[in-house]
Amino acid sequence: MRINATKMTTPIEEKIDKKLKIRTGMVAVSDGKSRPVPVRLNLSMEVLRLQKEELVPLESKPSTSQERMVQIRRQTIGGLGLSIKGGAEHKLPILISRIYKHQAADQTGELFVGDAIIKVNGEYITACPHDDAVNILRNAGDLVVLTVKHYRAATPFLQKQEEKESSMTNDSNSGTGSGNSDEKDASEDSLKLTLSTNSRPSSICSELDQEAQQTRWIDLVTLPLMMAYVTRYIFGTDKLRPNAFEVRGLNGISTGIIHCDDSAILSQWLKFITDNIIGLTNLQMKLYNRNFSVSDRIEYMGWVNEGVLNNNHPWQNYKPRFFALKGTDLMLFDTPPLTIGDWTKCPLLFKVYQTMFRVVKDSENVDERQHCFLVQTSGQDSRYFSVETRQELLRIENAWHCSVCTAVMKLGNKTFTVSCNGKTAGLTLDWNLGFSLYEVDQKIPVWQYKFSQLRGSSDDGKSKLKLHFQDIESRAIETKELECTILQSLLFCMHAFLTAKVASVDPGFLSSMVL
Secondary structure: OEOOOOOOOOOOEEEEOOOOEEEEEEEEEEOOOOOOEEEEEEEOOOEEEEEEEEEEEHHHOOOOOOEEEEEEEOEOOOEOOEEEEEEHHHOEEEEEEEEOOOOHHHHHOOOOOOEEEEEEOOEEOOOOOHHHHHHHHHOOOOEEEEEEEEOHHHHHHHHHHHHHHHHHHHHHHOOOOOOOHHHHHHHHHHHHHHHHHOOOOHHHHHHHHHOOEEEEEEEEEEEEOOOOEEEOEOOOOOOEOOOEEEEEOOOOOEOOEEEOOOHHHHHHHHHHHHHHHHHHHHHHHHHHHOOOOHHHOEEEEEEEEEEEEOOOOOOEEEEEEEEEEEOOEEEEEOOOOOOOHHHHOOOEEEEHHHEEEEEOOHHHOOOOOOOEEEEEEOOOOOEEEEOOOHHHHHHHHHHHHHHHHHHHHHHOEEEEEEEEOOEEEEEEEEOOOEEEEEEOOOOOOOEEEOHHHEEEEEEOOOOEEEEEEEOOOOOOEEEEEEEOOOHHHHHHHHHHHHHHHHHHHOOHHHHOOOO
């Protein structure tokens, strides 16, 4: 009896149960210098594994005198992935006669042909007829604990009998098989004789020698996907690898350079791995945000690469940065924050309402890196960043606008010291009132305009600023000239207030930014 199994044929193969999707496929991996060697990628929701196939001696199987407990998770497609023989009516234990490659039983690495199933979820089945054992296994739930004991003498017989039955099944399908139940009874009697004498018939001795080794997938690299990132670039440069990529974990583990046969397979792997990383990152954000107020929540976190000048040479290196937008702040980490306390230890922090964000056009790229953006804070040089995909760039842009809106509404108002007509005054940007100019120690504004009345502005790039407002009644344009020693900071803050105001008036503004 077979407990549900299936065969996979797609280039990137899938094994699915209710909560876990696993994808596997053959690729090649190298350290970037030596010749690539073949490995298997095994991708689950949380972990990426690089595996190689190794021969495992039959002698490594457990001795017949030991009972073992093995936990196995049933798959939606494939079930337990094993077949059984025997039963009380044949005076035989319930024996595993076949384990289907890549299925649930095979994945445990702890079950073998020739194992007798003694208990299922703690209940003895040693006195069960064959059909009762089948029903117990089928209805044992998604997580099944088997207590087993290995009978080495039965292994070669079971393997040979399975091959014979497979051949008979094929013959039957073509109309030539007998399907005689007497043959089944005879095979059970032969198995009983084999076990009772603990002997190996001479006719199968050579077969046992051939089965002295079997293959297993051995993990070479196990890389957790939480806060990991995928890159196609040669580390620290702007050079893309052809049909190759690398996955780096937050703990410094790297898969090495993974080479794919063609661009289609490459694209599939990049999408599958990136989707899993984004899913885990979003889940972690939700967990973090339980500890923060609504106005201080995380809008975005993930890896970017920052361009760094290379000792005044005309090219630049790239350094990985963990980029986060939280509350009113842009935060740049060298390593991801793993605890709530780590969020208070950010080495580089900027206020988003005093910082400009701009997507770099393709024609403006400084090198071969794509999907770039600039972040500029008053009084500091612009920071140049790159991400791997257009989708990720748009996610950051959308999160930036959300963060600006949250920051401005939390801030409420901001006042800058300016000079107007030779007099010192305060220019206040207020979420509710708009622009207001107050002379020193005066509570009544000299002039006041709503944000919607601003029709344009100009500046000299140093300290002088002109604001052009439209009068509500006369519709005439009124120009106000100001001077400010921190002009750039004022301009960035104006932009933040205007962006937030547009978003509040047009709720579709932010959603339109999403890919």
